[in-house]
Amino acid sequence: MTDLVQIFVYGLTVGSVLALVALGYSLVFATSRVVNFAQGSMLVVGGFVAFAVVRAGAPIWLALPIATAIGALVGVAVHLTAIRPLGKFDPASSVGWILTTFSASLVALDLIKMTVGAEPRTIPSLLNSIGGWKGSTISGIPVSPNDLLIVASALALMVVGEIVQTRTMGGRALRAVSQDPAAASLMGINTNRVVMTSFAVAGALGAFAAVLLAPRLFVKFDNGLLLGIQAFVAAVIGGLGSTRGAVLGGYVLGFVGGILRVTSSSGGQIEPLVIFVVFLLVLVVRPNGLLGAPVIEKA
Amino acid sequence: MNNETSRRQFLTWAGRAGFGGAALAVLASCGKSGGSNGASNNVSSGSQSSSGNGFKASGDTLKIGIVAPFSGVAAFVGRIVSNSLDAATAQVNATGGIGGRKVEVVKRDTGTDASAGVKAYQAMASDKNIIGILWAGSGLDESRAQIARDNMPVISVFVDLWSAHQLYPATKERSIFQMIMPDRMALDLLGQYAKEDRGYSKAGLIYDSLISPSAKDYFTEAMAKHGLATAGIETYQLNDADFGPQVRRLQSQKGQALMIWGLAGDTAGIVKQIDKVGASYVDTPTAKGASWRPQILGSPGGTGEHTWADLAGSSAKAGTLTAWHVGGLNYLPSFAISGWMKKYLKKSPTGGEESPADGMYTLLKAVEVAGSTDRQKMISAIETMGEVKFASTPFSYAADRHLSKQMDDLILITLERSSGPVATSPAYQLGQEWKDTYTAGYAGPTHLVRPTLEANKRAHPDVMDEVLRLGYGTQCTKHADGTMTNDCKIH
Numbered sequence: 120m121t122d123l124v125q126i127f128v129y130g131l132t133v134g135s136v137l138a139l140v141a142l143g144y145s146l147v148f149a150t151s152r153v154v155n156f157a158q159g160s161m162l163v164v165g166g167f168v169a170f171a172v173v174r175a176g177a178p179i180w181l182a183l184p185i186a187t188a189i190g191a192l193v194g195v196a197v198h199l200t201a202i203r204p205l206g207k208f209d210p211a212s213s214v215g216w217i218l219t220t221f222s223a224s225l226v227a228l229d230l231i232k233m234t235v236g237a238e239p240r241t242i243p244s245l246l247n248s249i250g251g252w253k254g255s256t257i258s259g260i261p262v263s264p265n266d267l268l269i270v271a272s273a274l275a276l277m278v279v280g281e282i283v284q285t286r287t288m289g290g291r292a293l294r295a296v297s298q299d300p301a302a303a304s305l306m307g308i309n310t311n312r313v314v315m316t317s318f319a320v321a322g323a324l325g326a327f328a329a330v331l332l333a334p335r336l337f338v339k340f341d342n343g344l345l346l347g348i349q350a351f352v353a354a355v356i357g358g359l360g361s362t363r364g365a366v367l368g369g370y371v372l373g374f375v376g377g378i379l380r381v382t383s384s385s386g387g388q389i390e391p392l393v394i395f396v397v398f399l400l401v402l403v404v405r406p407n408g409l410l411g412a413p414v415i416e417k418a
Numbered sequence: 419m420n421n422e423t424s425r426r427q428f429l430t431w432a433g434r435a436g437f438g439g440a441a442l443a444v445l446a447s448c449g450k451s452g453g454s455n456g457a458s459n460n461v462s463s464g465s466q467s468s469s470g471n472g473f474k475a476s477g478d479t480l481k482i483g484i485v486a487p488f489s490g491v492a493a494f495v496g497r498i499v500s501n502s503l504d505a506a507t508a509q510v511n512a513t514g515g516i517g518g519r520k521v522e523v524v525k526r527d528t529g530t531d532a533s534a535g536v537k538a539y540q541a542m543a544s545d546k547n548i549i550g551i552l553w554a555g556s557g558l559d560e561s562r563a564q565i566a567r568d569n570m571p572v573i574s575v576f577v578d579l580w581s582a583h584q585l586y587p588a589t590k591e592r593s594i595f596q597m598i599m600p601d602r603m604a605l606d607l608l609g610q611y612a613k614e615d616r617g618y619s620k621a622g623l624i625y626d627s628l629i630s631p632s633a634k635d636y637f638t639e640a641m642a643k644h645g646l647a648t649a650g651i652e653t654y655q656l657n658d659a660d661f662g663p664q665v666r667r668l669q670s671q672k673g674q675a676l677m678i679w680g681l682a683g684d685t686a687g688i689v690k691q692i693d694k695v696g697a698s699y700v701d702t703p704t705a706k707g708a709s710w711r712p713q714i715l716g717s718p719g720g721t722g723e724h725t726w727a728d729l730a731g732s733s734a735k736a737g738t739l740t741a742w743h744v745g746g747l748n749y750l751p752s753f754a755i756s757g758w759m760k761k762y763l764k765k766s767p768t769g770g771e772e773s774p775a776d777g778m779y780t781l782l783k784a785v786e787v788a789g790s791t792d793r794q795k796m797i798s799a800i801e802t803m804g805e806v807k808f809a810s811t812p813f814s815y816a817a818d819r820h821l822s823k824q825m826d827d828l829i830l831i832t833l834e835r836s837s838g839p840v841a842t843s844p845a846y847q848l849g850q851e852w853k854d855t856y857t858a859g860y861a862g863p864t865h866l867v868r869p870t871l872e873a874n875k876r877a878h879p880d881v882m883d884e885v886l887r888l889g890y891g892t893q894c895t896k897h898a899d900g901t902m903t904n905d906c907k908i909h
Contacts, residue, residue, distance in 0.1 A: 125663055133659045237494055239683045241729050254694075260662060261694040335659050337683050337729050345657040380663040387653045387664075388627045 124258040126377040132266050134373020135273035136335065139328035140350030141357065141365035142276060143321035149297045149360035150317040153216045157197045157224035158325055159347020164227055165190045165326025166338030167235040170242050179243045179330070186326045194322020197223045198315045228343065240338040245331065265334045272331055273366060276324070280362040293317065297360060352394065356401050358411020367409055371397065479522045480515075480791070482781055483542035484774075485535055486554035486576075488527040495576060496527070499554050499774045501765060505758040506775035506809060516782045523778070524548065528555030536560050543568050549791045550781035552774055553577055558594075559584070566591040569793045571784065571800065573597055573777035576770075582632055586820045593797050595820045597777045597813075599828065601717070602636040604741035605677065607828045607870070608715040609640030611739065612675045615869045616702055616713065620647035622673035624664055624688060626680035627653040630717070633679040649673025658684060661691040668712075669697060674705045676712035678720055685720035686729035693733035701737065701840070701909050714738040718746075722831045723769065724862040734861065736840045737909035738833040743823055744878050745772050745810035747865060747891065752884055755809035775809035776822070783808075811878050826877035829870050831863040832893070832909075839893070840909055865891035 140162065147155040165186045172182035201219035231237075246264045247253060254263040284290035295303035296313045304310050329338065336342055349372065357368025375394055379386035401409060484503065488496030507521045515521060524545075526538035535557015542548050543564065550571035558577045562584075565572055574596045579585040581602035586592045612618045621641065625633035634651055641648050650671035652664035665688070668676060676692075678685045692698060697710045704711045714721060714735070722740030748756050748767045755772050759765045780800060787803045788795035801817040813822040867874065867885065875882045886892060 121666070125666060129660050129662055136659050232493075239725055239729055241731065256695075259666070259695070261691075263694070332659070335687065336657065337686065339657075339683050341657050341683065377663070384650070384652050384664070384667055385627075387655050387658065390655070 121258040121260065122381050124260045125381045126374065128257070128260050128262060128266070129377035129380065130370060130374035131270050132335075132373070133376055134370035135270045136328070136332055136346070136369070137350050137353045137372050138273040138366040138369025139269070139276065139331065140325065140346055141354040141369050142273075142280065142362065143324040143328075144351055144354040145357070145360055145362060145365040146280070146317050146324070147314075147321045148354070150293055150314045151202065153202060153220070154351065154359070155197065155318065155321060156217065156220040156347075157201065157227060158321055159343040159350070160224040160227045161190050161193065161322050161325025161343075162329040162332070162346060163338075163340055163343040164193050164231055164322075165329035166242070166333060166342065167231045167240070168326065169330045169333070170240045170338050171235045173242050179245055182242070183245065183327070183330050186330055187323045190326025190329075191319040191323040193227055194318040194320070194325075195315055197227075197322070198318035202314070202318070203311070224343070228340065232340075237340055239340075242330065242333045242338060244334040263334075265331075269331055269335075272327075273369065277362055277366040284362065289313075289316070352398055354408075356398055356408055358405075358408025360412070361408065361410040364408050364410035371409075478518075479520045479547070480549055480782065480785060481522050481524055481545070481547045482778055483538075483545075483548045483551040484523050484525045484554070485528055485538045485542075485551060485557065486525065487529055487556070488525065489529050492530055492555075495554055496525075498768065498770050499552075499575070500525070501759060501763060501767070502755065502771035502774040502809075503552075503778055505755065505762045505771075506778055508762040509754075509758045510779075510782065516786055521778075521782060523552075528557055530556065532556040532560055539564065539570075543570055549785060550793075550796065552777045552781075554774065562589075562591050562594070565593060569593050569797070571595075571781060571793055571796045573780050575773045575777040580821045581636060587818055592820075593793065595780065595800060595815055595822070597773050597780075597822050599718075599741075599743045599746075599823045600821065601630065601633065601679075602639070603823065603825060603828060604717065605633070605636040605640045605679075606643065607741045607825065607830065608677060608739065609637075609644040609646060611830060611869050612713075612715060613644040613646050616675070616705075618646065618674040618706070618713075620649040620671075620673050621675035621677060621715070622648070622650040622652070622668045622671055622712065623677045623679070624652040624654065624661075624668065625678070626656055626684060628655045629681065630679045633717075637677055637679075654680070654684060654688070656681065656684065658687070661688045664688075665691045665695060665697075669695060669710045672710045673712050675715050678714055678716040680717065680720045682720055682723055682726040682729060685716060686726050686734070689714060689721075689730050689735075689738075690733045698733060699735045699737055716740045718742050718831070721833070722863050727833060727861040727863075734833055736833055736835050739866070740831045740863070742829055742831045742865070743811075743827045744829055744874055744881055745776075745813070745827065746770065747829075747881075747885070748772055748810060750881065750884060750890060751888075752881070753810045758809075772810035776806075776813060779806065779808035780815075811881055824877065826873040829874055830866045832866045833862065834864045834893075835861045864893070867892050867894065 143158045143161065144154060147153060168189045169182040169186040172185050173179055197220065201223040202216060205215050205219065244265045246268045249264045252264065254261060284294055292303065292308045292313050295306065295308055296310050300310050353368035353372050354365045356371055357364030357366065372394060375397060376390050379390050379393060484499060486496045486499045487493055503523050507523055510516065510521045524542065526542065528535040528538060535555050539551065539557065539561045542551055550573065553572055553574045554576040558574060570593055572594045574594060576598050578598055578600050579594065580596050581600040585596050586594060612621050623634065623637045650668045650673060652668055654661060654664060678688055699705060699713050700711055705713045716722065716738065718740050720726065721738050722742060727734045746769065748769065748771065753772065755775050756767050759767055759771065783803060783806050784796040784799040785791055787799040800815050805812045805814045815822060871882065
């Protein structure tokens with residue numbers, strides 16, 4: 120029973136962490152067919168901005184919106200400097216975006232290093248108690264309010280993302296650009312603005328996630344690269360471009376990791392191997408990911 | 419205070435960095451493009467020559483190559499190396515150079531890319547003016563064969579070869595020497611401490627299998643050597659978000675001590691998880707009690723630095739221990755590197771700066787002793803020149819010992835809090851650095867002299883006299899006349 124609880128807690132919390140970051144990859148890919156390799160650096164930008172705000176004396180609840188807003192601005196900056204100058208291009212055949220988004224990531228990281236610093240930092244938890252509840256143990260496994268906040272946030276953001284995409288004008292525009300940018304443009308949709316908005320939202324999501332994750336992972340430069348890679352894998356497994364897919368991919372990785380680690384003391388060592396076997400199997404069986412829609416080439 | 423293991427582990431990790439598999443291949447290729455380009459760019463824009471006081475390279479200049487990560491996630495290593503060497507070269511040049519020749523360092527960036535280290539070495543090896551190389555980045559392992567062929571004097575300042583039996587005379591590359599304290603020695607000392615000083619009978623281990631894959635072997639060796647039973651061995655990987663499963667298994671094994679080997683962020687996460695399950699360390703009797711409350715014994719970077727204490731917060735308990743070396747106590751007034759950094763750079767050391775400076779001086783002294791920059795003569799000079807003192811404590815190499823550190827150089831660092839010493843009987847007092855060196859409210863390491871005091875006195879009598887006289891970092895009781903007793907107490 121304890122093992123099951125441990126797997127469940129691990130899978131949900133770690134899966135939610137990955138899902139939050141994967142959502143950003145998925146959103147940008149949906150509108151532009153580009154994998155934004157600067158997405159991982161949003162975690163670093165958001166975390167260190169929040170730290171700087173807290174260090175200046177502001178409460179963490181104020182630092183959250185400020186970091187999120189700056190994350191959105193950095194997302195816009197990435198689009199303006201790394202994607203827009205490339206002009207119209209086919210992401211499938213032109214790979215310049217790989218280098219430009221990666222370069223944008225390095226620039227963002229260096230700016231943070233110069234302005235805030237590079238040492239790992241800690242920021243206060245957003246949620247220390249819920250109605251007086253400060254955490255408890257289930258079958259000996261500790262659960263904290265912040266764990267619940269991470270899980271709830273990932274699920275809530277998925278639901279909000281789905282609602283926005285299906286029930287708002289902006290969401291419909293996003294889907295239209297995702298399905299056929301040329302046709303969307305002919306219908307009067309400003310495709311550039313939609314893509315830029317997706318970068319902004321992805322940046323905001325990354326920064327939001329950074330503040331949420333800080334009690335578990337702290338604010339560190341490593342987060343950008345390592346968590347960014349894992350989240351990218353999660354997004355691909357779930358289906359790049361799919362909001363639900365990103366969350367599902369995160370939980371697939373989380374639960375696979377949980378099962379391996381709970382059942383074996385060397386589970387952590389074999390986890391990357393197993394995850395990439397899962398990754399390859401998913402891509403072989405479903406090339407567009409578990410919930411990804413196939414790309415239909417227009418004649 | 420002790421960033422050295424972080425650096426060393428980063429460098430080890432750098433060669434293995436990433437997550438493997440298809441997605442990594444995509445990103446790694448990008449990373450290599452970016453990383454290599456970054457390295458190359460840095461090389462061309464600055465195969466930076468820095469003499470610290472403006473001397474240009476010339477035929478009258480002794481050039482030393484530096485292979486280090488000046489960019490990427492391990493760039494903090496490069497900053498430490500730069501600060502150390504800029505200050506040290508400024509000092510050497512300001513005092514007349516070596517035999518009237520100025521010193522210049524040529525820096526090459528490896529990022530986190532081992533191939534960049536190999537390329538950096540190849541470029542330097544073809545430069546006849548470079549007398550030797552300080553290696554602080556990745557690619558050393560991959561370059562060993564060529565280093566041996568070139569007979570190039572190389573001082574490994576942050577890469578641990580000795581622990582893996584990859585340092586001469588265990589291997590044939592006679593021109594490579596090691597400055598950094600080896601992990602195997604550190605775990606040996608911690609095992610000795612656990613058994614002989616604390617009287618523990620069993621200890622567990624949790625280590626980062628990505629950046630410290632050999633920690634398990636060194637731990638097992640130390641356990642066997644000191645007659646301790648193993649109470650669980652667990653792994654994690656850099657940047658894991660949850661340590662619940664590992665901590666639960668360790669809890670069931672009830673080790674009285676737990677060795678944690680990894681980088682500060684992760685090891686801080688581990689003690690937070692231990693705290694969450696109500697198993698934080700209290701004191702020795704409790705650690706030996708029925709419930710699991712192990713004393714944390716950790717790697718220098720993982721549990722012995724200020725950053726770690728900050729990250730772990732209240733979960734970082736007083737009494738957490740790590741192994742370090744006497745020369746790393748760079749707050750001591752007699753250690754020159756601290757003064758040079760203040761004088762030439764207007765900076766204070768953050769930890770580990772003694773190692774690159776002492777490595778550089780090893781090469782310069784070799785030129786002086788050999789009376790030549792002939793590589794073979796320099797290597798023989800390093801082996802035979804005896805004790806050298808430059809940036810911190812004296813050190814030496816020998817024909818059958820290419821490692822600068824010996825067991826007597828190692829000390830133990832314990833985490834303390836500035837709120838005061840924890841209750842012990844008889845009581846001890848905190849070291850003087852709380853008042854003199856650190857800011858108010860600081861929680862971080864002080865050094866503990868009792869278990870290693872005699873050994874350290876043998877190796878560095880002057881330094882240990884200074885430590886005791888000034889009261890730096892001791893937990894010894896001070897007599898009314900101001901002298902310190904050697905009957906030092908810990909938790």
